[in-house]
Amino acid sequence: MASSSFRPSVSDSEIGYGSASLQSHRRETRKPLEVESVPSPNSREVGGVSEEGGVYLTWENLWVTVSNGKGGSRSILQDLTGYARPGEVLAIMGPSGCGKSTLLDALAGRLEANQSGSILVNGRKQTLAYGTSAYVTQDDTLLTTLTVGEAVYYSAQLQLPDSMSKQEKKERADMTIKEMGLQDSINTRIGGWGVKGISGGQKRRVSICVEILTHPKLLFLDEPTSGLDSAASYYVMSRIVGPDFRHGRTIITSIHQPSSEVFALFDNLCLLSSGRTVYFGPARAANEFFSRNGFPCPTLQNPSDHFLKTINKDFEEDIEQGLGGKKPKEEVIDILITAYKSSGSWQQVQAQVTEICKQEGDQALQKSRDHASFVNQCLILTKRSYVNMSRDLGYYWMRLGVYIMVSFALGTIFYDLGFSNSSIQVRDS
Ligand SMILES: Nc1ncnc2c1ncn2[C@@H]1O[C@H](COP(=O)(O)OP(=O)(O)OP(=O)(O)O)[C@@H](O)[C@H]1O
Ligand SMILES: [Mg+2]
Numbered sequence: 001m002a003s004s005s006f007r008p009s010v011s012d013s014e015i016g017y018g019s020a021s022l023q024s025h026r027r028e029t030r031k032p033l034e035v036e037s038v039p040s041p042n043s044r045e046v047g048g049v050s051e052e053g054g055v056y057l058t059w060e061n062l063w064v065t066v067s068n069g070k071g072g073s074r075s076i077l078q079d080l081t082g083y084a085r086p087g088e089v090l091a092i093m094g095p096s097g098c099g100k101s102t103l104l105d106a107l108a109g110r111l112e113a114n115q116s117g118s119i120l121v122n123g124r125k126q127t128l129a130y131g132t133s134a135y136v137t138q139d140d141t142l143l144t145t146l147t148v149g150e151a152v153y154y155s156a157q158l159q160l161p162d163s164m165s166k167q168e169k170k171e172r173a174d175m176t177i178k179e180m181g182l183q184d185s186i187n188t189r190i191g192g193w194g195v196k197g198i199s200g201g202q203k204r205r206v207s208i209c210v211e212i213l214t215h216p217k218l219l220f221l222d223e224p225t226s227g228l229d230s231a232a233s234y235y236v237m238s239r240i241v242g243p244d245f246r247h248g249r250t251i252i253t254s255i256h257q258p259s260s261e262v263f264a265l266f267d268n269l270c271l272l273s274s275g276r277t278v279y280f281g282p283a284r285a286a287n288e289f290f291s292r293n294g295f296p297c298p299t300l301q302n303p304s305d306h307f308l309k310t311i312n313k314d315f316e317e318d319i320e321q322g323l324g325g326k327k328p329k330e331e332v333i334d335i336l337i338t339a340y341k342s343s344g345s346w347q348q349v350q351a352q353v354t355e356i357c358k359q360e361g362d363q364a365l366q367k368s369r370d371h372a373s374f375v376n377q378c379l380i381l382t383k384r385s386y387v388n389m390s391r392d393l394g395y396y397w398m399r400l401g402v403y404i405m406v407s408f409a410l411g412t413i414f415y416d417l418g419f420s421n422s423s424i425q426v427r428d429s
Contacts, residue, residue, distance in 0.1 A: 053217065053248065054085070054086020054087065054217060054248050054249070054250060055086060055121060055122060055132065055133070055217045055218040055250045056083070056084070056085055056086065056121070056122050056123065056250070056356045057083065057084045057107060057119070057120070057121055057218065057250060057252070058082070058083045058084075058118075058119070058120045058123070058352075058353045058356050058357055059080060059081065059082055059083075059106070059107060059117065059118065059119045059120075059353075060081045060117055060118050060120075060353055060357075061079055061080075061081060061116070061117040061118070062077055062079070062080040062081070062103075062106060062115065062116075062117035062118075062119065063075060063077060063078060063079060063080075063115065063116045063117055064076045064077040064099070064102055064106055064111065064113050064114070064115045064275075065113065065114045065115075066113045066114070073114070075275060076099050076102050076113070076275050077099050077102055077103055077106065077115075077275045078274075078275045078276045079117075079276070079277075080103065080117075080272075080275075080276075080277055081277070081280075081349060081350065081353060082270055082277070082280050082349060082353070083349065083352050083353050083356060084107075084250045084251075084252050084268075085250060085352075085356075086217070086248050086249060086250050087246060087247060087248060087249070087250075088246070088250070088251070088267040088268060089241040089246060089251045089252075089253065089265060089266050089267050089268070090251070090252045090253070090266070090267065090268045090269075090270060091253055091254075091255055091258070091263075091266040091268070091269050091270070091283065092104065092252065092253065092254040092255070092270045092272065093254070093255060093256075093258075093269060093270070093271050093272070093304065093307065093308065094271055094272035094273055094278075094308070094311065095273065095308060095311065095312040095313075095314060096256075096314070097314070098272040098273055098274055098275065099272055099274075099275040100222070100223075100254035100272060101138055101222050101254065102275075103254075103270075103272070104135070104220050104222050104252065104254055106119065107119060107220065107252065108128065108133065108135050108220050109127055109128055110135070120356075120357055122356075122359075123356055123357045123358070123359045128218065132216060132217055132218055133216050133217070133218035133219070133220065134211040134212065134214065134216040134218075134219050134220070135211065135219075135220040135221075135222070136207050136208050136211045136219075136220065136221045136222060136224055137207070137222055138222040138223050138226070140203040140204065140206070140207045141207075142190050142203060142206060142207065142210075143190065143384070143388050144189070144190050144191055144192030144193075144195060144197065145189065145190075145387070145388045145391040145392050146189065146190055146384070146387065146388065147186065147187050147188060147189050147190070148177065148182050148185050148186050148187070148188060148190065148198060148202070148206055149173070149174075149177065149186040149187060150384075150387070151190060151206055151210065152173045152176060152177055152206065152209050152210060152213070153169070153170060153173045154380060154383075154384045155173075155209075155210045155213060156169040156170070156172055156173040156213050157169055157372060157376070157380045158371070158372055158377055158380055158381070159213055159214050159371055159372070160172065160213065160214065160371070160372065161371060161372070162372055162373050162376060172213060173209075173213065176209045176212060176213055177209055179239050180205040180206075180208060180209050180236065180239065181205065181232070181235060181236075182202060182205055182206065182209065185198050185202055189391075190203065190206065199227070200226070200227035201226075201227035201228040201229070201232060203227075204224060204225070204226055204227055204228060204236075205228075205236060208221070208224055208236065208240065212240065212245075214371075215245075215249075216249070217248065217249055217250065218249070218250045218251075218252075219240070219249060219250070219251045219252070219253075220252050220253075221240065221251070221252070221253035221254070222253075222254050223254055223255060223256060224236065224237065224240065224253060224255070225237060225255060225256070225258070225262070226256065230259045233258070233259065233262055234259060234261050234262050237258070237262045237265055238262075238265060240253075241253070241265050241266070242265070257302075257304060257305060257308065258304050259302065260302050260303065260304070263283065263302075263303065263304050264283075266283040267282065267283060268280070268281065268282060268283060269281065269282070269283040269286050271286065271307055271311065273311040273312075273313070273333050273336075273337075274313075274333070276333075276337055277337070277340060278311050278333065278336045278337055278340060279307075279336070279340050279345065280340070280345065280346070280349050281343075281345030281348065281349065282345075285345065286303065286307060287303045289336075289339070289340070289343070289345065290303075290306065290307065290310065290336075292339075293335060293336055293339045294335070295310050295332065295336070310332060310336075311329070311332070311333050311336065312329070313329035313330060313333065414427065
């Protein structure tokens with residue numbers, strides 16, 4: 001799939017916001033509140049069109065509703081529009097409960113809730129093929145009995161193709177473990193309920209290891225830095241979204257409170273509040289957007305902290321008491337949402353989505369066959385399951401004990417009953 005086919009196929013005048021005309025249009029119509037788009041600091045090519053075989057993801061007018069339990073419904077995501085391009089990192093930020101995980105789930109096609117709007121992959125409606133995307137979930141789902149090395153190595157054996165030798169798979173697993181800074185815990189059990197193992201932050205890194213082993217073209221990360229200190233966060237994020245790894249890959253990550261160094265790694269930022277878009281556009285322009293709309297970031301404050309503080313209305317009463325005279329949070333959020341809808345960033349998002357969707361040609365994702373064969377998968381899973389069961393006291397040994405006791409009890413019920421008439425009656429009773 002040649003990504004070059006994503007070059008604009010229609011003229012600027014047709015789109016209305018193509019590069020040259022978009023600039024002139026903005027110059028003519030930019031209002032005081034509008035944010036001027038700045039070039040992405042990290043993208044390798046304008047528009048990402050040089051990213052061979054990459055995945056372009058767009059979503060338009062995306063709504064997600066769930067039942068509120070009283071016969072009505074509640075909207076978790078409201079009318080979201082955005083895009084993600086190869087070679088770029090999109091960060092989704094917002095207060096807890098604003099809908100970050102829901103958005104990631106919807107984009108990854110994992111959502112079971114009622115949703116409307118269009119989500120297009122390379123400009124067409126299609127499901128993400130096996131091997132194209134990976135999703136690091138917010139909660140770690142790892143086998144607690146395995147060591148870090150075993151978890152990653154088994155995963156490598158399952159996911160990597162048979163054409164790679166065992167040694168190569170092992171080397172890939174070892175390299176990934178090293179890159180995530182887990183070499184010292186390679187022989188430590190993951191652990192879980194009742195059994196202490198590696199720390200929460202290390203578990204996050206193991207989950208990331210398992211997902212990035214295959215170097216997927218589209219990577220969803222839900223809070224990859226939860227439980228990590230600021231230095232580890234930067235190290236892990238710079239590995240995942242750094243220039244070497246991001247090339248040709250589309251990365252969408254939700255994140256809580258990134259440090260300014262981590263924030264600088266992002267190309268685009270999607271700021272949500274109660275499921276609505278407060279800002280979508282270049283991450284570096286977000287500060288200017290807030291300033292222009294009357295909420296400048298105080299000197300020496302981390303901009304991402306400032307954004308989250310400004311749009312978090314969960315603790316409104318406490319904050320208002322402390323900083324009397326401020327506008328109610330709801331009003332602040334409404335001002336920002338209205339400003340965003342009339343900004344150049346919003347127009348650019350629409351233009352980008354239109355541009356990507358209008359592309360024609362064979363943009364279907366190729367189903368990757370590069371994974372272990374069915375037989376190998378069965379063998380590896382059986383082996384892994386055996387290791388898991390043999391180490392899990394409750395799962396295996398206690399069950400074995402119970403089965404032996406039950407067998408013994410059943411087997412001795414009719415022991416030495418004899419063959420007289422009364423014995424026959426005992427057997428029947
Ligand atoms: N299936 C569901 N039924 C009802 N409400 C739901 C459902 N799924 C999500 N929600 C609600 O939608 C909102 C968004 O949830 P989501 O998990 O996307 O938030 P989040 O931004 O990822 O939060 P966090 O940062 O804490 O992980 C929350 O208020 C949550 O309670
Ligand atoms: Mg979440």
